[in-house]
Amino acid sequence: MNEPGGTPPQRRAQNEPPGGGATAPTRAAVILPWEKERPGDGAAREAEARLAEAVGLTASIGLVVVHTAIVPLRARRPATLLGSGQTDAQGEAIGAQGVEVAIVDAQLSPVQQRNLETAWKCKVIDRTGLILDIFGERAATREGTLQVELAHLEYQRSRLVRSWTHLERQRGGFGFLGGPGETQIEADRRLIGDRIVRLKRELEQVRRTRGLHRTARRRVPYPIVALVGYTNAGKSTLFNAMTGAEVMARDQLFATLDPTMRGLRLPSGRQAILSDTVGFISELPTELVAAFRATLEEVAEADVILHVRDVSHPDSAAQRADVIAVLDGMVKDGALDAAWPTRCIEVLNKADLMGGVDQVQPRAGALPVTAITGEGLDALKAAIDARIAAGMELAEYAIPPGDGARMAWLYQHGEVVTRRDGEDAVHLTVRLLPADRARFERTAS
Numbered sequence: 001m002n003e004p005g006g007t008p009p010q011r012r013a014q015n016e017p018p019g020g021g022a023t024a025p026t027r028a029a030v031i032l033p034w035e036k037e038r039p040g041d042g043a044a045r046e047a048e049a050r051l052a053e054a055v056g057l058t059a060s061i062g063l064v065v066v067h068t069a070i071v072p073l074r075a076r077r078p079a080t081l082l083g084s085g086q087t088d089a090q091g092e093a094i095g096a097q098g099v100e101v102a103i104v105d106a107q108l109s110p111v112q113q114r115n116l117e118t119a120w121k122c123k124v125i126d127r128t129g130l131i132l133d134i135f136g137e138r139a140a141t142r143e144g145t146l147q148v149e150l151a152h153l154e155y156q157r158s159r160l161v162r163s164w165t166h167l168e169r170q171r172g173g174f175g176f177l178g179g180p181g182e183t184q185i186e187a188d189r190r191l192i193g194d195r196i197v198r199l200k201r202e203l204e205q206v207r208r209t210r211g212l213h214r215t216a217r218r219r220v221p222y223p224i225v226a227l228v229g230y231t232n233a234g235k236s237t238l239f240n241a242m243t244g245a246e247v248m249a250r251d252q253l254f255a256t257l258d259p260t261m262r263g264l265r266l267p268s269g270r271q272a273i274l275s276d277t278v279g280f281i282s283e284l285p286t287e288l289v290a291a292f293r294a295t296l297e298e299v300a301e302a303d304v305i306l307h308v309r310d311v312s313h314p315d316s317a318a319q320r321a322d323v324i325a326v327l328d329g330m331v332k333d334g335a336l337d338a339a340w341p342t343r344c345i346e347v348l349n350k351a352d353l354m355g356g357v358d359q360v361q362p363r364a365g366a367l368p369v370t371a372i373t374g375e376g377l378d379a380l381k382a383a384i385d386a387r388i389a390a391g392m393e394l395a396e397y398a399i400p401p402g403d404g405a406r407m408a409w410l411y412q413h414g415e416v417v418t419r420r421d422g423e424d425a426v427h428l429t430v431r432l433l434p435a436d437r438a439r440f441e442r443t444a445s
Contacts, residue, residue, distance in 0.1 A: 025062065025063070025064045026062070026063050026064065026100050026101055027063075027064055027066045027097065027098055027099050027100050027101075028058055028063035028064060028065050028066065028067075028099060028100070028101045028102070028103060029065070029066065029067040029068070029069070029090075029093070029094050029097065029099040029101075029102045029103065030051065030054050030055050030058050030065055030067070030068045030069075030102075030103045030105065031068075031069050031071060031082075031090055031102060031103065031104050031105065032047060032050060032051045032054060032068075032069070032070045032071065032105045032106075033071050033073040033081055033082060033104065033105070033106045034047045034050075034070050034071065034072055034073055035073045046314070046315065047070045048070075049313075049314050049315035049318075050105065050282075050315075051068060051070055051105070053281075053282075053315075054103065054105040054127070054130075055068060056232070057103075057130055057131065057134060058103050058130065060134060061130075061133055061134055061137055063101060063103075066097045066098075066099060067093055067094060067097045067099055069090060069093065071086050071090065078109075078111070078112075079111065079112065079115050080112055080115045080116055080119065081104070081106060081108060081112045081116075082116075087116070087119050087120075088119075090102075090120065091119050091120045091121075094120050094121075094122060095120075095121065099120075099122050100122055100123065101122060101123045101124075101125060102116070102120055102122055102123070102124045102125070103125050103126075103127075103130055104116065104124060104125070104126050104127070105126075105127050106126060106127055107126055107127060107128055107283075107285075108124070108126035110158070110159040113126060113159075127283065127285070128155060128285040129155070131281070131284070131285055132148070132151055132152050132155060132285065135147075135148045135151070136148045136149075136152060142206060143203070143206045143207075143210075146199055146202055146203050146206065147203065149199060150196060150199045150200065150203065151285070153192050153195060153196050153199070154196065155285070156192065157189060157192045157193070157196070207297075210297065222263075222271050222272050222273050222413075223270070223272045223273070223303040223304065223388045223433065224272070224273050224275060224298065224301050224302045224303050224304075225264060225272050225273065225274045225275065225302060225303065225304045225305075225306060225384055226274075226275045226277060226298050226299045226301075226302035226304070226305050226306065227239060227274070227275065227276050227277060227306050227308055228277055228280065228296075228299055228305060228306070228307055228308070228323060228327070229279060229280065229306075229307055229308035229309060229323060229347075229349075230279060230280050230281065230309070230310065230319035230320075230322060230323055231278075231279025231280065231281050232279065232310065233279065233308045233309055233310045233313075233319070233349060233350075234308060234310060234349040234350055234371050234372075235276055235277070235279065235308045236276055237349075237371040237372055238306075238308055238347065238349060238369070238371035239260070239262070239274060239276040240371075241371045241372070241374055241377060242264055242274060242377060242380075242381070243262035243263065243264055243274055244262075245260070245262045260275070260276045261273050261274065261275045261276075261298075262274055264381075266381055266382075266384060266385040266388070267378075267381055267382050267385050268385050268389070268415060270385065270388065270415065272303075272304075272384070272388065275298040275299075275302065277296060277298060277299060278296075280319075280322055280323045280326050281322070282318070282319075282322045284326070296330065296335070297335075299327070299330075299336065299340075300330070300335055300336045300337075302343070303343060303387075303388055303391060303433070304343055304344075304345065304384055304387050304388060305340060305343055305344040305345070306344075306345055306347050306380075306384075307320075307323060307344055307345070307346045307347065308347045308349050309346060309347065309348055309349060310349055310350050311348035311349060311350055311351060311353075311354060311360055311368065312350045312351075312353035312354055313350075320346075327340060343387060343391070344365075345365065345366075345367065345380075345383055345384065345387060346363065346365055346366035346367070347366070347367055347369055347380060348360050348363070348366050348367065348368040348369065349369055349370070349371055350370065350371075350372075351368040351369060351370045351375065351376065352370040352372065352373060352375070354368075356370070356375065357369065357370065357375050357376045367379055367380050367383055388433070389415065389431065391433065391434070392414075392415070392431040392432055392433055392434075393431070393432055393433075393434055393437055394417070394429060394430070394431055395429070395430055395431075395432055395437055395441075396427065396428070396429050396430075397410070397427075397428050397430065397440075398425035398426070398427050398428075399425060399426045399428060400424075400425055400426075401421075401424075401425070401426055406440075406444070407426060407428070409440065410428060410430050410432075410440065413432065413433075413436045413440075414430040414431055414432040414433075414436060415430065415431040415432075416428055416429070416430050417429040417430065417431055
């Protein structure tokens, strides 16, 4: 068991028990309560696509899904969310399949979760708990680990309405909170509150460090190109294809949780920085929206935003709407400027599954690509180049012939349009990013 200030223990492989040796994988059920008409949901996703996403999330943490069901939700029941007949029917199917964990793809109140566990005689995890579990398993950096632990504790604090026996369902949970059977709820809530305060303090320090890194990058300022998109849209595969990096890229939801950056050379010879970010998902838990805000800071700083979409996915339009909703939410919070769409390029990835880039229906401001084969990437890099150039300003400078350092800086950070060598000065017309121009003229004064 970790001490209160310790780091959450690493999870064991799902099929490897503490003492070694193989054991049967955990059998799971995925239940989707479905409201056919939800107000305000203009791009309502089909129930089958939503269920497939939930099954993918469940399978990504090593659970074997043996039962799935879409349950029409006519009215939300305070006690169990589902109606009594629906609860009984699913309980019979769960018992017949020997299910150990039931995933309910909705947000459950603590009371609903407890009542369903009693009715179904198995552990029950809602959508928030499932996503938290995935994030806890995938986070690798110090920042990612802190953010996951903070989100988990804020989620858990709201559920201290029963004994700690429910923590047994948290695979690889946070051991510093005490073992099952603990009933000192007030003491535990206070302990969680203290830990949350410490985590927020540590995260603030990490964010300050990231701010210093961004300041350092501005001193040698290359344009930032940020990848955003729905989870499993192929962002990391595209990142690798464009930069030659070897970031983990799998056909798996939430394969990337921590921001990664690499250099990117564009057709003009201009150098840029490509940033890979965490994938978006519909109905992201509110605890994670706040806790993972720092991972999206690179988007706010970006000169170009690449919105990567899985164009072959049947729910691609709804996924697009989910991503835009999150970015618009950042605008409302003041974390992103309202003009972000003007620097955004839609990348229609996985065109090979549609028969190739030529078979993808044209869309204004969007480019079809296949990251896994490289088809369409040259056109994408050219579009990034053009978008960066469009944001540049023309400036004219007269540089003394002996000032090679300043001339080299302009060649490195800008695009020299014309050059005229005179006896007393070299006259340059240069296209520069506004920040680069301001910095160059500030150092010259």
